[in-house]
Amino acid sequence: MTAKIVLLIIVFVLSLALCLWLLLGRAPRRHRAFRDAQRLLEQGDWQQALDIVTALQAESRLSTVWQDRLRATAGESHQLAADQMLKEKHFEEALRHSLEAGARLGLDQSDQRTHIVEAMLAEARRLFAAGTESKETKAVLHLLERIFAVQSPCPEASFWQGLCLVRQQQIEPAMIALMAAHEQAGKQVLDPAFYLGVLLLSLIHI
Numbered sequence: 001m002t003a004k005i006v007l008l009i010i011v012f013v014l015s016l017a018l019c020l021w022l023l024l025g026r027a028p029r030r031h032r033a034f035r036d037a038q039r040l041l042e043q044g045d046w047q048q049a050l051d052i053v054t055a056l057q058a059e060s061r062l063s064t065v066w067q068d069r070l071r072a073t074a075g076e077s078h079q080l081a082a083d084q085m086l087k088e089k090h091f092e093e094a095l096r097h098s099l100e101a102g103a104r105l106g107l108d109q110s111d112q113r114t115h116i117v118e119a120m121l122a123e124a125r126r127l128f129a130a131g132t133e134s135k136e137t138k139a140v141l142h143l144l145e146r147i148f149a150v151q152s153p154c155p156e157a158s159f160w161q162g163l164c165l166v167r168q169q170q171i172e173p174a175m176i177a178l179m180a181a182h183e184q185a186g187k188q189v190l191d192p193a194f195y196l197g198v199l200l201l202s203l204i205h206i
Helices: 003-024 026-042 046-057 064-087 091-105 109-130 134-150 155-167 171-184 190-204
Strands: none
Touching (some): 026 046, 064 091, 091 134, 109 134, 134 155, 155 171
């Protein structure tokens, strides 16, 4: 066997070994999976992206670089999930994903919660303005209870609760809610005090 043939065999074996490593090796497979996760995120598929990242995080002997990279991608997945849940008005799920994103991306948890509460309050304002019938009022009150479960006290939620109770002619509970809004807001907001005054005047003239 000539030296040329031996060299060709060695090159072939090395090439085959390289191909097998690129196909089956842990590092190449990890890179491919990570690229797939990023592509899925760009397409808006946070769930599949998160599944891939979670599986990669379960691997042993991950370097610090890879741990940070996967943690950040998991955070981005949760943040995208929170955004999608907000659009669908699944507020509690949005909050869960938002807090998970904050923990992984190093974001302030209070800010993450506030963002969700603000979205819930915006929906409460929309529902309150949608109509004065019993159905609309009950829908607002139900949403306000969900807001209180997420953040309590919540001055604006107490304020809208008071106005809903006014609609339902429940004057004393309305006064309690409006006073709570007034106190919780540090007496810096005009509306609760204004509506309280109106209610008090109406009671005086009864």
